[in-house]
Amino acid sequence: MKARGPIKGDTWIKTACQGPTSLLLPDIHPTACWSFEGSEAQLGVLLQKPAFIRNVSIGHLSRAAFNTAPRDLTVWGVVDGPENELRFARSSKIIKKLRAELDIKTEPPMFNSLLVPLASVHFDIRYGNLIQMFAVFSEIAEAGMDFGIVIFQVHSNYGSDHTELYHVGIYGDFIQL
Numbered sequence: 693m694k695a696r697g698p699i700k701g702d703t704w705i706k707t708a709c710q711g712p713t714s715l716l717l718p719d720i721h722p723t724a725c726w727s728f729e730g731s732e733a734q735l736g737v738l739l740q741k742p743a744f745i746r747n748v749s750i751g752h753l754s755r756a757a758f759n760t761a762p763r764d765l766t767v768w769g770v771v772d773g774p775e776n777e778l779r780f781a782r783s784s785k786i787i788k789k790l791r792a793e794l795d796i797k798t799e800p801p802m803f804n805s806l807l808v809p810l811a812s813v814h815f816d817i818r819y820g821n822l823i824q825m826f827a828v829f830s831e832i833a834e835a836g837m838d839f840g841i842v843i844f845q846v847h848s849n850y851g852s853d854h855t856e857l858y859h860v861g862i863y864g865d866f867i868q869l
Contacts, residue, residue, distance in 0.1 A: 725753065725858045727760075731849040734801045735860065742838040743864045745769065750815050750844075751823035751859025758817040759852040765813040766794060766847065769832075769839035771806035776837050780806055783835040790829055801843050808832055810842065817850060823859055838867045 726735065752761040771780045780787065790809050791800075800807045810828045827833075842862050849855040 725856050727854055727856045729854050731763075731846065731852075731855050733846045733855065735844045735846075735857070736801075737842045737844070737860065737862060739840050739842065739862065739866075741866050742772070742840040743862070743866045744833070744836070744838050745810060745828050745842065745862055745864040746833060747825050747827055747861075747863040748811055748813070748842070748844075749823050749825045749859065749861035749863070750813060750857070751861075752815065752817065752856065753822065753858045757856070759850045760854060760856040761817045761850050762815050762846045762855055762857055763817075763848040763850055764846075765815065766800070766809060766845045767811040767813060767826075767828075768800055768843040768845060769808045769810045769837065770841040770843065771808060771837065772840055776839075777806065779835055779837045780808065783808075783831070783837075786831045786835070790831065801845055807843070808837060808839075810839075823861070825861075825863075828864075 748767050750762060750765065752758075771777060787808055794809055794812055800809075810832055811826045812829075813826045815824055844857075844860055846855060846857070
C-alpha cells in the first residue's frame with residue numbers, strides 16, 4: 693500500500709509505509725511506519741481519555757538501516773482543563789527549568805497551547821532493543837498533571853535525507869472520569 697505523510701509544510705514523501713496511524717500498533721513490521729523528508733517533524737497523539745503518563749517508547753525497524761532512525765526527540769504534553777492549568781501554574785518554575793535544560797534548537801510545537809516537556813529522548817540505534825522505553829521527567833510525574841494529547845517532536849536522525857519512525861507508545865494510567 694502506498695501512503696503519504698505530511699512533511700514540513702507542503703512537502704510530502706511517498707513510501708511503502710502505511711503512515712502515522714500505524715505507529716500505534718503493538719508490533720513492528722516493514723510497512724507499519726511513518727516516513728518523512730528531512731530530520732524534523734511532529735506527531736500528535738490524541739488519547740482515548742486523559743492519562744497520567746509515566747513512560748513513552750520509540751521504535752525503529754532495523755539497525756541495518758540505522759541512518760533513517762530518529763535520534764533526538766522531545767515529547768510534550770498539552771495542558772488542558774482548569775485543574776491542570778492550576779497544576780501547571782504551581783509547577784511553572786520546574787517546567788521553565790526543564791525547558792531551559794532541553795538541548796533543542798527548535799521551538800516547541802503549538803505556540804498557543806500550554807505545553808509541558810514530558811521527556812527528552814535519545815534513541816540509540818546501537819542499543820539491542822528496536823523499541824526503547826523512556827521515563828517521563830520525575831518532576832512532571834510528581835506534579836500530578838494528566839494529558840489527553842501528546843506530541844512527539846523529532847529533532848534529528850542518524851544522517852539520512854529522510855526519517856522513518858516505526859513505533860510510538862504512551863504508558864501510564866487513565867484518569868477516572
